[in-house]
Amino acid sequence: MSNGEKLRSSLKAYALGLIAVLAAVFLRRLLDPLLGDSYPLVTLFGAVAAAVWLRGYRLAIPVSLLGYLACHFFFLEPRHHFDLTGTDNIVGLVAYLFTCSLIILFGEAMKTAQTRASQQSEVLRVTLGSIGDAVITTDTEGRITYMNRVAESLTGWSFREAHNQPLQAVFQIVNESTRLQVENPAKRALQDGIVVGLANHTVLIKKDGNECPIDDSAAPIRDEEGRVTGCVLIFRDVSSQRALERDKAQQLLTARLLASIVESSNDAIIGKTLDGVIQSWNAAAEQLFGFTTEQAVGQHISFIIPDERIDEETHIISSLKAGKRVEHFETERVRSDGKRVSVSLTVSPIKDDTGSVVGASKIVRDFTKQRAVEERERELLAQAAEANAKFQAFFEQGALFAGIADVSGTVVAANRQSCFHGKAAGSQRSKLLENHFGNAPGGHLLRTWWIRSKRLPTKRRLAHRFVRRCPTSSVMAANVLPTS
Incomplete structure (x- = not known):
């Protein structure tokens, strides 16, 4: 019951108590022609009993006092006056208060017994109603x-x-x-x-x-x-x-199947809590890191993490708590012999039945050989780039003409010394590029050699030396070398 309901209930009880006093006084007024000065307080006892039943002694006491004052004023001699000096009035007051006390006491006892019986009855009712068997x-x-x-x-x-x-x-x-x-x-x-x-x-x-x-x-x-x-x-x-027992049996069977899959996996699979404590460690993990299951389980995962990479674990745990996976995270870990191994990590959150993240499953794949291959490729690419840069510098800055044509004879590159362009030819390099070299002055000799050379196998193609005159009337010599 809320405070507002309690207040309304109290006001209602006190209002009924006041009505009971007024009813008792009114009844005594109606009986006054018959009773006269006798029994001036006789009708108040009913009002006191009603007050005890309504609100207990908290209402009965004020009803008793208010009723006495009203009846004393209207029905005790001298009427319409308050006189407590007379012996009869004092004795009558004491007798009235004693009688009212007995009524209140008996009423409270009955009310308590009734409340207790009601409570016991309610407890029994609730108990019987709540039995699920x-x-x-x-x-x-x-x-x-x-x-x-x-x-x-x-x-x-x-x-x-x-x-x-x-x-x-x-x-x-x-x-x-x-x-x-x-x-x-x-x-x-x-x-x-x-x-x-x-x-x-x-x-x-x-x-x-x-x-x-x-x-x-x-x-x-x-x-x-x-x-x-x-x-x-x-x-x-x-x-x-x-049904739950059957589900648990099925879950146990599934767990055993998953455990066998994990144990037979070629990748290292590690289970751990969100605090980083290792809970499972398969055979591939033993082979990769050199620690047995007995040595690893119960340890913190940091015992295989290099000191300078310990912050990676904090980042991984933060992602897991957010329910995110960490995929193909390339890093390094430490073996039992102290050697470092390059690994790729895939970490997934482990959730309970409520969906809360309670741990992590970490798949560790060794890619040391793959990284070595990638580093070798990068070295070769760097060497090729360096060689190409040197060739380009030699090609462009050479004192002699140099040009490159594709298999169809189209010029794809020419240096600044070409007699087909630039100052020697009196034309721009862009006019030469993407044109057949035979279209240049004196190019019919090169075209003839090109046609003959294409008819021979690559290994039998020979170098030819041509001498021709350029538009500037200067004589230029050219060496033509086939390449595969």
Whole structure:
């Protein structure tokens, strides 16, 4: 109950108390012609009792005092005056307060007893309503005397149908695997007077023929003298538990399969917590790092990480906590002999049933040989680039003409000394490039050699020396060398 509701309830109770006082005074006023000066406070006791019932002594006390003041003013001599000096008035006040105290005390006792009984009744109601197990009771002959709603639901029998029926007719149980009938535990509980439980994998056959796996126990009911007067059978539906057991068995089988896959993998696979503590270490990890499973499990993952790369682990853990994978992270790790090995890491978060990240699975692949090959390729490329740069410098800055043509005879490169262009030829280099070299002055000699050379195998093609005159009337000599 909220504070506002409590305040409204209190105001309502006090308002009813005031109404009770006014009603008592009004009733006494109506009786005044008959009673006169006798019993001036007689109608107040009912108002006090009503106040105790409404709000207890907290309301009864003010009602008693307010009622006395009203009746004293209207019905005690001298009327319409307050006079507490007279002996009769003092004695009457004491008697009134004593009587009101008794009413309040008895009222509080009754109210407390009523509240306690109400609470006990509520506890019993809630308890019976919250029981999730089915309950069936029988007499000494095994006939059903009671069954709750859960029992009705599980057996398919209503209590009206099952009442006085033999327990075996309503509670039929068989073994889940063998399909043989199972001895009813209630029968043994009645015969031996002991608590009896069901064997595992027992199913209950319902009235409609459907089956339900159950777990139950039976116990004798004894009277005050210890004699067996009946039996109580308590059972519950364990379908979800059986399904959970099957799921766990399947999960265990899957876990074993995954474990065998991990163990036989050629890649090192390491399982660890978010704190970095190693939990699993397969055979490939032993081979890669040189540490056995016994040496690695329980250690912090940092024992294979170089000191200058320890910050990488912090970055990896941060990514995992965010639910992200770390793929193909190239780094170095340390073997048991102190040697470093180049590895590629793929780290995935491990999540529990709720989706929370609880650990990490790390696949470590050795690519030391691959890195060596890549470094060799880079060295060769650098050497080739250096050689090409030297050739280009020689080609361009040479004192003699040099040119390059493709297999069709099209000029693809020519240096600045070419007699076909530049100052020697009086034309620009762009006019020569991408044209057949035979189109240049004196080029018919080169074209003839080119045609003859193409007819011969590459290895038999010979160098030719041509001398021709350029447009500037100067004589130029040219060496033509075929290349493959």
